[in-house]
Amino acid sequence: MNYKIVARFLSILAFTITASLIFPLFWALADGTEDASAFFLSALVGTAISAAFFILGKGAKKEDLGSREAIAGVAFSWVVASLIGCMPYIFSGYIPSFTDAYFEAMSGFTTTGATVMRDIEPVPRGILMWRAQTQWLGGMGIVVLVIAMLPLLGVNMTQLFKAESPGPSLEKTYPRIAEMAVMLWRLYMGLTVVSALLLVAGGMTLYNAIAHTFAAVSTGGFSTHNASVAYYDSAYIDYVLTFVMFIAGANFNLHLAALRGRSFRPYKDSEFHFYTAVALGATLMICAVLLRDGVFKNFFQALRYSLFQVVSIMTTTGFVTADYGKWPMFTQLTLLALMLLGGCAGSTAGAIKCVRFQVVIKESIAELKKMIHPNAVVAIFQSNGTANPSMVASSACFIATFIIIWGVSSLAVSLCGNDIVTSISAVSATLCNVGPGLADVGPVCNFAEQSAFAKWIYTFDMLCGRLELYTVLVLFSRDMWRK
Template identity: 40%
Template sequence: MNLKLVLRNLGILLVCEAISLIPSLIISAIYRDGDFSSFLITIIIISILSLILLSIKPDSKNIYPRDGFAIVAFGWILISLLGALPFYLSKSIPSFVDAFFESSSGFTTTGASILSQIEGLPHGILFWRSFTHWVGGMGILVLTIALLPSMGIGSMQIMKAESPGPVVDKLVPRLGKTAKILYSIYFCMTMLEIFLLCIAGMPLYDSIVHSLGTVGTGGFSIMNSSIAHYDSVSIDIIITIFMILSGINFSLYYLILKGKFKSFWKNEEFRLYISILSIAILLITFDLLMKNTYKSFGTALRYSSFQVASIMSSTGYATADYNTWSIFSKVILLLLMFIGGCAGSTGGGIKNIRFLIFFKSMKNSLLRIIHPRGVYTVRINDKPMDGKTVSDVLVYFYIYMTVFTIGVIIISFNGMDIGTTVSSVLATLSNIGPGIELVGPAGNYAAFSSLSKITFSIIMIIGRIEIYPIIILLLPQFWKNN
């Protein structure tokens, strides 16, 4: 591993984090809530660290797979640790472990929180909380590549290690331009939602922070009761639509811009995502009506649509406490936590494309039993998938369940009920945020021990960067010079 190159690129990454703190600094200066110094000190600390790392001169600028994984793994841990400083220095979160949890949850777009009283926090802190969603949603390293092409030759290795999904393709030949296109689409979607929420009657500041959380599929709200605080049908509809849109592969929006509408609608992962989403909404809607949870079809559809979109896109906003719903509805929501959004989106979970590949691979295995001499390939969008990709998807399922199981065992030492224990690990690993029972939409993660909060923080980072970069660091072979 080229350690000097890794450290220098971490310095470039910290430059972007320092820049991303400036909007929160400005807002803290405008509202004068007493959090200005915490942002200023954090920016100074990060700037000094970045200058030290940038002074390192690597022998080679080529980034190889091992270097890319190291940059991504250490980068996400580093930005989460430093991103916790404003929370801690402003005393909004007195415990650094809690601040690290909140920061990790923000950057990984999980939206799990240890805060029970949110509305009294300074405006700058609340904005930083939501802005971490927006920065982490598309990927802070993808943002770094877009802003600073000097990351070096082989930046594709970084993008592959950070971007969600089994396959990462460039939209155009130049990677830097690909990153800029993705962030341009991301920015335009955010601005459009801000505009629509303002028209719907939400205050400008509220519209900005909730749009950052929606498009980044994060879910940190500035209200204790989340989106339910506004009790507005139009606001619910707007956020529901944008949560669904944010769970779709952003590369598909580029196809629309290029006029390739047929390719968009024929994309198999998109169709699977919309199908699962629609079926889940209808099942829960009818279940809510049968259980007399809501009296009218329209009301049941409104609340089921919002909660299903929030869970499947891994956003985590809430307009209802689904802990009060039936077991049937809660089981569907738990299943959606596993599935998540599409590859190339800001959503979490295992991703629809992996389930698509998994089920097609399973079908081929059954066909080989019937016709042993038959040749079967997994095809996605009429293109054959190579054996390595299919194998990697199957391995990903095994590693995901292994991490999930280990997480459940560690968290079980808290002595919580089984629903809280299992769903808390699932919600953090899939970057959902709220689970069920004590960590449901009306609860939080404050009751867990410091060990559990650190475990959750690492699990959130593992889930956000698709497991491999962190797990690979544990292999002795990773550290050997070949």
Template identity: 40%
Template sequence: MSVNIKNVIRMMGILLFVIGLCMIPSFLVAVIYQESRCTVSFSITLAICLCSGLIIMRTFPPSLIRIKARDGFLIVSMCWLVASLISAIPMCTSGAIPDYVNAFFETCSGYSTTGSSILTDVESLPKSMLFWRSFTHWLGGMGIIVFAAAILPSIGVEGMMIASAETPGPTLDKLTPKFADTAKNLYLIYIVFTIAETILLMIGGMSLYDALVQTFGTVGTGGFSNYGNSIAHFTSPYLQWVIIVFMTMCGTNFNLYFVLIRRGPKAMFRDPELRLYLGIMAVCTLFITIDLLAVGGYTNGFKSFTDSAFQVSSIMTTTGYATANYDIWPTFAKMLIFLVMLTGACSSSTGGGPKIIRILICLKLIRRGVALKIHPNRVYTVTLNGRAVSSEVATNITNYIFFYIFVVFAGSLVISFNGFDLLTTFSSVITCLGNVGPGFNLVGPTMNFSIYSHFSKIVLSFLMIAGRLELFTFFMLLSPHYWNSNKA
């Protein structure tokens, strides 16, 4: 095996140290609200993480051996799995979620920005635990490795190599010569969005605590709320539209914001992925609004439009917040919701799903196939942003789509042993793999995943991480070719 284990162990030490640092805000929330058990749980866990992380980093200094792609896949997969395992400890030891498997499911859902939950009474949890639960969205939204590279630029590993394995979308653009600078620039935009939304929500009447929790779920496109009825708890249209705007912005390719700053809005909106993303969102919102007014029982046009826009943006960006129970909407409206659940957000955004860029290229490949059937001798080149799409990129995208479909059906088959109906089972896997959050029927927007067995929760947890890491990063570790360098 040619994996550099020392680099992997060192990265685990860095991860432990970073998680320890990230628990400090939640620890302070526990102190402020005088939650003694949570204070003890956070203090012990973060102390262990910080100390063990420092010891590991001192014991395993940066290696002179360059990190290869093989190392990057293992490091990223291990980081996300270990982060979820460790972050579940304070939830479990504090008694907030006493069952460790349930706590693990919740943290996997948090870091992967899925938003699926096993909690039947969210509001009964301590405020510090709800804060930590939502803060995992904020950490997972941009990526754990990207976050580590942003705050620890001298971590001693090649950040670009391993971050490319966790970045959502077919490619990761390097915006500056040094990846640490790229990570800082991305997080600068991320932090600006976080601060801006928090302020706007507070202007609308939210407390600082509520505003932060909803903001973590919005900019991370995660969907955890501290209220059982999600954003429906806040009846103000102003608050709902603020969240709609920020969900849409965070489902956009973050690299385009650099294009906006450097070259202006015209250059940004020339991007074909962005145009398709906004086009699908607008068309689905319009049709659902009409359907709700015609046969869905809505009588207020603005309410219909707001609910439609909110649910379309929430599901398409894979945020998973809810202002209405779309599971009781007319069939046509539900089919459109299901459609955007399968498209996902843009590449290099905080959103999940297959990604609009892949859908766009697949549509172009279909059009190319039809054209060649009619004119076999025609030279037809698939282009994107004026550049030809290489056969390698096209093959990788089609491989991903077919693998995605395979995992959906395989996962559905595995959890079908629970005996729930077909739509519940199928949508559970789709929503976890696509990092969406709610599904349909027994796992709809007003339900949760507590109905599943421990085995199924573990399977769904792995699917959440696999979906967030673009499938291949996670599943290639199961291949004998990965562990046997002679087969590579």
């Protein structure tokens, strides 16, 4: 491992995060609130961190950038970003504890949206904009760093993004990392502008439109209201956000291909079909149970609330328009299952991802066929050709590893006196980067009451989930640090 090149990369990252403090500072200065000084102090700390990494990285050469350096660079990006990101919370005094502030910052940068704030509305707009912006930066990090950078370095875990990308292989279309990163960045930026305009058209103030857009396109889910999106009680806003979340939870490579070809054909993708079918199927089931149990009397109202909650949870956004903690058990368990499923590979959504489940289901069906015809060769297909055995093993192991981390984390946080539903759903909500869970961490609750030990477990889970597990787990390998 070459530490210098990693340090240089982190120095650039720290500088970028620090520079981005300007945007929330603008709102603080406009309002004349006391959080402006917190941003200045944070910028000082951020600059110091950036400078320290710059000195450590002196003499780094571009040729030293290998897989290990890329992995370490990506993983520590989130750790360092959160270190700078938690400063405004601490300096402004709105989240004085370091554990809490770091949790909140990591929750933002990993686009989780789990909060330790009990009461959001009295917090000044600068701080809340910073909180919203961390998600947007984190989402961009996923889109640019993870989707564009790692596959080109041949990192195994991202085989799936490549296998699923439509049309000619991405390496051929974009021979250079930089070119592809720029394309993805433009797409992300475009989606942000469109979403903000649509929300302003629905009567949101510019400030709230930007904050909710930041949360939606990154599938982060932080709101500026205690009641989340339910505050607006507007069908128009609900449907606009549903649409934006749905787009953000789909593979960005599909959107790129569709925009370049000015055609919907790229959406004829097996994962996208699965994603759409599950979202619609779950919505109809939940809608039916809500009507049966009389939670809503009107079909269209039931549809609106089920669709919003399903898309919000499945894309791992975590916006809330109804207190689903009071809904029938079946609907709560369905939402818990959707948390684990997640959106598409190559999106800003977290969790296991549709394509992995799809490959595993196809392989299981192939296994059944092999039982009946022991000597037959049974191949399984995804949009872009055959899924090879190593891809199947990789997907299935990912699911199993995910379940193991989920189980071990649930055990650990149950040690702090949480009940079973709180333990399991809090870990699901953080590991899958959703945000709200059930019971004590449900849609109308927060993580403030959790113990410090549990909060660090959640912080680790958020990072783990966001970086597809292996990027974080590999840091514990001796091989990673050798030489």
